[in-house]
Amino acid sequence: MNLDDIDRTLLRLLVADASQSASALGRKLNLSQPATWRRVKRLQEGGVLVGRRLLLNAEKLGFGVTVFLGIKLATKGRVSLEDFERAVGAIPEVQVVTHVLGLYDYRLRVVARDLADFERVLRRRIMTLPGVGTVEANVMLSEERRPGPL
Amino acid sequence: MQTDPSLTVPELADLAGVSAGQASRRLDRMIADGVITGQTAVVDWAALGFPLQVSLRVTLDKTVPGAFDAFLAAARDVAEVLEIQTFLGRVDVRLSLVARDLAHYQLLYRDRILALPHIADIEALMDVAAIKSDESLPL
Numbered sequence: 001m002n003l004d005d006i007d008r009t010l011l012r013l014l015v016a017d018a019s020q021s022a023s024a025l026g027r028k029l030n031l032s033q034p035a036t037w038r039r040v041k042r043l044q045e046g047g048v049l050v051g052r053r054l055l056l057n058a059e060k061l062g063f064g065v066t067v068f069l070g071i072k073l074a075t076k077g078r079v080s081l082e083d084f085e086r087a088v089g090a091i092p093e094v095q096v097v098t099h100v101l102g103l104y105d106y107r108l109r110v111v112a113r114d115l116a117d118f119e120r121v122l123r124r125r126i127m128t129l130p131g132v133g134t135v136e137a138n139v140m141l142s143e144e145r146r147p148g149p150l
Numbered sequence: 151m152q153t154d155p156s157l158t159v160p161e162l163a164d165l166a167g168v169s170a171g172q173a174s175r176r177l178d179r180m181i182a183d184g185v186i187t188g189q190t191a192v193v194d195w196a197a198l199g200f201p202l203q204v205s206l207r208v209t210l211d212k213t214v215p216g217a218f219d220a221f222l223a224a225a226r227d228v229a230e231v232l233e234i235q236t237f238l239g240r241v242d243v244r245l246s247l248v249a250r251d252l253a254h255y256q257l258l259y260r261d262r263i264l265a266l267p268h269i270a271d272i273e274a275l276m277d278v279a280a281i282k283s284d285e286s287l288p289l
Contacts, residue, residue: 001197016190017188018191048197048198049194050197054155055186055188055190056152056186057185060184068244085281093288098280098281099277099279100275102276107205111287141236144234146233146234148230148232149230
């Protein structure tokens, strides 16, 4: 999809705050409300804007620990990847599952209340998944999201 | 709200079985307390011409004072970087970056990533498919 500079600015504004109305966005872009709305609609229909995500402070909600796990399957081929993916996707503490190419087969982002809670999730939920081999855990200390090449 | 942030207050109140006034007061309190920090638009980078997403796991040379800060500051200047996380574990920093194709990735890797300061070791993993990506909390 081809974007002009106004589209890029519009995307940046929406990434920063997706709850803004078309008229508020239009004021920042020097566009009318309908013109802004048409651009948002075009970005949605072009598959560039795929939705919104609520930003929550995990720590204030009692989730003090975020861990990234690298998982290598032990029995590739025998156990279907679908079985693993279905099972891992159903674990509530698992926020993100990505199939990757390289040192590991899957990257997981897991939240837990504290390290003891994480150990429970790891032992009872992750290590018991079908086909799991080696697991590497890295506890997240800080995170920032960047706007990307817009 | 995690499932659908575009729901209106009356819709949320209806789903939660409370009055619109109560729902609105609770939302205001969660925003004031910093529990809800905002809403972001989810962008499909593939649709924007960046179908490649690569995760770089970086180990830094910790004998250099200020290695973390210098590395993070320089990584912020690479436009294609979407996420920067620091860790306690085998990996010090993870960068998630997007690229237009393999040739573009190679260029980024050689000219921008390897030029970042104080890298002791670096491993690349390429994203093949996002199986789950809603990032919701188990509330």
